[in-house]
Amino acid sequence: DRDSAADYWAAHWELPSVGMGFQMFHRLDDFTEADLRALLTRLDILPRYHDQLISIAYNTYTRVDARRMYAAGVLTANEVYQSYLNQGYDAEKARKLADFAVADAGASDRELTKADILNGYRDGLLSLAEARDMLVGIRYSEEAAIYLLARIDAQRAQKLVDAEVRVIRDLYLNGDLTETEAQTELTVLGLQARQIELLIQEWTIDRDGKVKRPSRATLERLYKTGAITQTEFTTTLDAIGYQDKYIDWYVLNISLERQV
Incomplete structure (x- = not known):
């Protein structure tokens, strides 16, 4: 008859597993507890276990x-x-x-503060895992702890890059690196093209502005031999940072030496 045919046809259906049933129960608003119980029945799960199975369908506190x-x-x-x-x-x-x-x-x-933990990690006293666990222990979420520690890693990496940039700058200013070589070194550090361009421009201005002047001893020799005038002697001493009273002393000393 019709009912027997329907039952025979239904017997060939493949039902979702218990695990799939729990997934539907968790994710689908229209899949109710009654639907889950009906699925358990069709899967031939003994009714006495239905309540216990449904009770473990929910996550526990961590x-x-x-x-x-x-x-x-x-x-x-x-x-x-x-x-x-x-x-x-x-x-x-x-x-x-x-x-x-x-x-x-x-x-x-007695808990460590966030600053204590971050400073310990920054100074290398704590490993990444130790610092993360300690931050979680003072009620930071794991995501927040990872972010705070990642910032320190980024700052540490940037500090190293800045130190490398200073070395390249000194080499460029002293003429030990050409402009092309300096650009290559900066590129290796990961700097962007615009950053490199601005740095080279700044360093070139600094390099061109570095005017080497003779020392005081050299100036005294030049003045004594008549290679430079007294005005040139005093003006150059002033340019390299000597105060007027000291300049007057040096001029007087040379004058006295000439009289001997």
Whole structure:
């Protein structure tokens, strides 16, 4: 008959698995608990297990969640203990973890500050994993902890680049690198073309402005031999930074030497 034919046809259908049923229950608003129970029935799951299966369809608190929620006063100590049991820990481990959460929350005045942890990582006293775990321990999210530490890595890398740029600048100003060589070295460091162009322009101005002047001893010899006048002697001393009274002393000393 018609009903028998329909049942025979339905027997050939392939049903979603239990796992797929839980996925639909989590993701689809129109797939209700009643739909999940109906699927379990069609999969020949013994009805006495339906409630238990549905109860484990929901995620538990994570270990860090439970600790933070206790510190915030959202969970009691017993609820923290039950949370660890729900996560699969045996009674002994769950109790110890719960005791730790309680002790940790009570020791907030002894906790390291964010600055302490970041400085420890910056100075190389803490590894990336250690610093991340410690930041999470003072109630930063893992994403925030990773971001804070990544900033330090970026600053450290930039500091090294800046030091390399200063070395290239000195070599260029001293004539040990040509403009092309300096550009190549800056490119290797990862600088953009516009940055390199501006640096070379600035350095070229500095290099061209570096006028080498003779030392005071050389100037004195030139003045004594008559190669330069007294005005040239005093003007050049002033240009290289000597005060007027010292210049007068040097002129007087040379005059006295000439009289001897």
